[in-house]
Amino acid sequence: MINRIKELTEQLNQHNYNYYILDNPTISDYEFDKLLEELTRLEQEYPQFAQPDSPTQRVGGEITKQFVTVPHVFPMLSLGNTYSIEEISEFDKRVQNALLQKAEYVCELKYDGVAISLVYEKGRLLRAVTRGDGVQGDDVTQNVKTIKSIPLKLFGDYPDFLEVRGEIVLPHKAFEKLNLEREDIGEQPFANPRNAASGSLKLQDSSEVAKRGLDCRLYLVLGESLPFKTHFESFTKLKEWGFKTPETVQKCSSIEEIRSFISQWDKEREQLSFDIDGVVIKVNDILQQQQLGATAKNPRWAIAYKFKAQRVATKLLSVDFQIGRTGVVTPVANLQPVLLAGTVVKRASLHNYDIIQQLDIHENDWLYVEKGGEIIPKIVGVELSKRQEYTEKVSFISHCPFCNSLLIKKEGEAATYCPNESGCPPQMKGKLEHFISRKAMNIDSLGEGKIEMLFDNGLVKTSADFYHLKTESLLGLEKKIVGDDSTERIISFREKTVENMLAGIEQSKEVPFERVLFAIGIRYVGETTAKKVASYFKTIDAIANASKEELKAVDDVGEQVAESIVQFFNTVENLETIIKLRETGVQLELNEEDHQLLSHVLEGKSIVVSGVFSISRDAMKQKIELHGGKNVSSISKNTNFVIAGENMGPEKRKKAEKLGVQILSEIEFENIIK
Ligand code: IVH
Numbered sequence: 001m002i003n004r005i006k007e008l009t010e011q012l013n014q015h016n017y018n019y020y021i022l023d024n025p026t027i028s029d030y031e032f033d034k035l036l037e038e039l040t041r042l043e044q045e046y047p048q049f050a051q052p053d054s055p056t057q058r059v060g061g062e063i064t065k066q067f068v069t070v071p072h073v074f075p076m077l078s079l080g081n082t083y084s085i086e087e088i089s090e091f092d093k094r095v096q097n098a099l100l101q102k103a104e105y106v107c108e109l110k111y112d113g114v115a116i117s118l119v120y121e122k123g124r125l126l127r128a129v130t131r132g133d134g135v136q137g138d139d140v141t142q143n144v145k146t147i148k149s150i151p152l153k154l155f156g157d158y159p160d161f162l163e164v165r166g167e168i169v170l171p172h173k174a175f176e177k178l179n180l181e182r183e184d185i186g187e188q189p190f191a192n193p194r195n196a197a198s199g200s201l202k203l204q205d206s207s208e209v210a211k212r213g214l215d216c217r218l219y220l221v222l223g224e225s226l227p228f229k230t231h232f233e234s235f236t237k238l239k240e241w242g243f244k245t246p247e248t249v250q251k252c253s254s255i256e257e258i259r260s261f262i263s264q265w266d267k268e269r270e271q272l273s274f275d276i277d278g279v280v281i282k283v284n285d286i287l288q289q290q291q292l293g294a295t296a297k298n299p300r301w302a303i304a305y306k307f308k309a310q311r312v313a314t315k316l317l318s319v320d321f322q323i324g325r326t327g328v329v330t331p332v333a334n335l336q337p338v339l340l341a342g343t344v345v346k347r348a349s350l351h352n353y354d355i356i357q358q359l360d361i362h363e364n365d366w367l368y369v370e371k372g373g374e375i376i377p378k379i380v381g382v383e384l385s386k387r388q389e390y391t392e393k394v395s396f397i398s399h400c401p402f403c404n405s406l407l408i409k410k411e412g413e414a415a416t417y418c419p420n421e422s423g424c425p426p427q428m429k430g431k432l433e434h435f436i437s438r439k440a441m442n443i444d445s446l447g448e449g450k451i452e453m454l455f456d457n458g459l460v461k462t463s464a465d466f467y468h469l470k471t472e473s474l475l476g477l478e479k480k481i482v483g484d485d486s487t488e489r490i491i492s493f494r495e496k497t498v499e500n501m502l503a504g505i506e507q508s509k510e511v512p513f514e515r516v517l518f519a520i521g522i523r524y525v526g527e528t529t530a531k532k533v534a535s536y537f538k539t540i541d542a543i544a545n546a547s548k549e550e551l552k553a554v555d556d557v558g559e560q561v562a563e564s565i566v567q568f569f570n571t572v573e574n575l576e577t578i579i580k581l582r583e584t585g586v587q588l589e590l591n592e593e594d595h596q597l598l599s600h601v602l603e604g605k606s607i608v609v610s611g612v613f614s615i616s617r618d619a620m621k622q623k624i625e626l627h628g629g630k631n632v633s634s635i636s637k638n639t640n641f642v643i644a645g646e647n648m649g650p651e652k653r654k655k656a657e658k659l660g661v662q663i664l665s666e667i668e669f670e671n672i673i674k
Helices: 002-020 029-045 055-059 085-098 172-184 193-201 206-212 231-241 255-271 286-292 353-359 425-436 450-456 463-468 495-510 513-519 527-537 540-545 559-569 572-584 617-626 650-659 666-673
Strands: 069-071 105-111 114-121 124-130 136-138 161-169 215-222 250-252 276-283 302-306 310-323 329-340 343-349 366-371 378-382 478-482 488-492 606-610 641-644 662-665
Touching (some): 002 029, 002 055, 029 055, 055 206, 085 286, 085 302, 105 161, 114 193, 124 136, 172 193, 215 231, 255 276, 310 425, 343 378, 353 378, 425 450, 425 463, 463 495, 463 572, 513 540, 527 540, 527 617, 540 559, 559 572, 606 617, 606 650, 641 666
Parallel strands (some): 641 662
Antiparallel strands (some): 105 250, 105 276, 329 343, 478 488
């Protein structure tokens, strides 16, 4: 069996390389998935034979509770940087003066993400560490292993020890998708792809990281007696060893060539699929690099030219306050339209109360709008010389502009909320839009402005009302819709439209419980959390009756999410909607198959799992459930036993011993359920 596991590991790694690095797949996605399925199955059956470079790690599953700090083999220096070509010229003079032979340069892009050090031993990815303070950083190996363009196993004549450095970036498409998802569950969107990449790298659940779509651009190779003499050649070697190398690296032997590389990418950077914030200029010859050496902070053989953020001043016309589905208030500046980096900017988010305070914006001010690495323009300051006399400071509203409720801002949180969840029109409409959305109940026959129409005509107030709609009340309803570009469209409910709508609503009764749980719109409960909570508790009643502590036993659920779930089920209006949904036949529990227990051996037992197991912690908890046990998050005198994996926290062990709670190993546990 071990041979088949090894063979599949190798084959799949090769296919991964063909697909992600060479861009030249030799098997179909279907065939690839079949092989991966086989390997996953075999590894589950024979975990002792799983290879350290197994491609199954790409989908994640490992949970890192706390990232361990590890020292760097070579310190991670940063680059001196400049915004002027003159200073690049001075850098060149310094370099040439210090060397006996003329230096040639390599120009490459300055990727705007998070620096990473990848350590390979005997061709296997051993460790991935963040920059940290340059001397030591966080071990984020499990998360980095999910990035498909980073090889887990090298090919060819690689050295025994190799360190490759690069930048983890989040491409624009993945960034936009992630932010839409976050807004959808009432979480603050990330300000830019760099922050999103950094946040993703620090997630505890690597299967979540796998879904984020991170990528990596490489820029430096370190080690001893490496088989190349120049930085440029190092990329050829990297490619041979199985790395994805950048195609934009260029040799330059004069300031003129450097200047033209910079101006080319200053223009073309908008067409890239990820953010860059400048260009890096490096001495090509590695011996020359060594002769030049480094200061305490920066190498003397490289410099970064940073692009100036593109910025214009424009006049503030007014500030709107928008209310999202979860009640978060977002101030939006309406601006005199202005051209910035190729697009006309008319509106820009002012994010929240604190930002308006910091910027100290007054009515009619001239504001600076900037588009730097980020794709969304942001307001970065005020041109005070143009401020008119006696203008009032822009104030944040105290009451909701739509329902007049007093707004709430919690200590330590940036967001301001309208608390009137069930009576504030934009929140109600937002919740309905969310309910029917693709990942929720997927009723696409209700899209395109229909919700607005149903809501404005008083036909639907909560999601349960969809299920009571009748043909007679819908036929003939009409509405004029004005698009962003001022084009007008009339939508009217004709027979066919109504028929489709009602059929779509009817069909949604088949949507499985986990998606219904996502659809009902509990703040902070996204698609994945909903799935985990549903499979753990099985029924909506069990969730509604669960305490905060019980909810926290689910891997994905922390204090904030648990609090939000409890609050949701403590609200009368939400309970009423759920009662009505139940009457209509919407799935409010997992179906029979998912319900069935494998045995009752753990019935009535409260169990705590701690540490790392041969399967993911989620899978472990599911096993407990399937045998009738109950997972709890912390050890108390009511705990029946603790299952201890590798690296069980010493505090937990002490507590269990003190309370006399039995500690079982994974094998002992397996024997019990057998
Ligand atoms: S070389 C010893 N090349 O910019 C020199 N860095 O302040 C190591 N970066 O921390 C850096 N693109 O995270 C280099 N093409 C590139 C880069 C790059 C982005 C980042 C890197 C570094 C920071 C420099």
